[in-house]
Amino acid sequence: MKETSRRCSDVKCRAKLKDTVLDWEDALPPKEMNAAEKHCRMADVVLCLGTSLQITPACNLPLKCLRGGGKIVIVNLQQTPKDKKASLLIHGLVDKVIAGVIHFLNLWIPPYVRVDHFQISFTQFRRLTEKKYAKWALRVTSVHGDRAPLPFIKSVQISFSERPELKPAVLHRQPFLLKREILKTRPLKMVVKLNFSDGCGCQSTSIEFPVNFEAPPTESIKQDKNVVIQKLRETAIQDQCCGQFSIVEKKILSVPKKEITVYAIATNIVRYSGFDASSGLSEVKLGSKEREKRSQSSKIMATC
Structure with missing residues (x-):
């Protein structure tokens, strides 16, 4: 939020522009970064919501849970470089996925x-x-x-x-x-x-x-x-x-x-309108690994 030397191009404004972007060369704040690393190492499941997982060091944070036996779930419309490390891939909208998670945990989404x-x-x-x-x-x-x-x-x-x-x-x-x-x-x-x-x-x-x-x-x-x-x-x-x-x-x-x-x-x-439990996450697409797991599970159930 520091003022830059540039001004708004609108002739009716001309206010000083402020920097609201984290520059590539800037380090992440150590207080938040250390806490994030600690929680990722302790986590049973890390949800990666709507991130391309391409920018270091943040993109490597989810991997820290794997050493302790944790799992990674990636929710993104596109593929990411960390997809192979994930236990579950969901190619869908974050809003719908997190609404389902909140509903499952019986939590309330505040306005x-x-x-x-x-x-x-x-x-x-x-x-x-x-x-x-x-x-x-x-x-x-x-x-x-x-x-x-x-x-x-x-x-x-x-x-x-x-x-x-x-x-x-x-x-x-x-x-x-x-x-x-x-x-x-x-x-x-x-x-x-x-x-x-x-x-x-x-x-x-x-x-x-x-x-x-x-x-x-x-x-x-x-x-x-x-x-x-x-x-x-x-x-x-x-x-x-x-x-x-x-x-x-x-x-x-x-x-x-x-x-x-x-x-x-x-x-x-x-306000959040609510989660339709009947439709659930039917509109999201599961990744190939999850589809394969479900296919194997249906075959086993059919055999039984």
């Missing part, structure tokens, strides 16, 4: 909860004249840059629940930006409603955004991102719906007076 991130920036501009008025701007943008797109947000509605004289705004174009000038002697509570794009599990969610122009700036906040995301997922599963949000970080800048709040938000929840 998938998608969590996205965005930020709200509130800037107050200094005025040399008419000091009783405050000129401000509110912007809803991606955490990757002001011009980076927010594909999960279709539009933003901003209303003022305690100030009916202020006209609400509906923002349809990204970056979502609202500029206003009002009396700063009265606190302001905005309601920022995010209307989600197609593909999200809910239509919208609303965030209260209070502003007090006369009060001193609030303190910065920084929470553990992984903890926040885990809590959001648990809440979404418990509520059986999405739309929950939580503050990940809040930064206060003095010049210009600016507050940047980063949110994590659950935008979709997908």
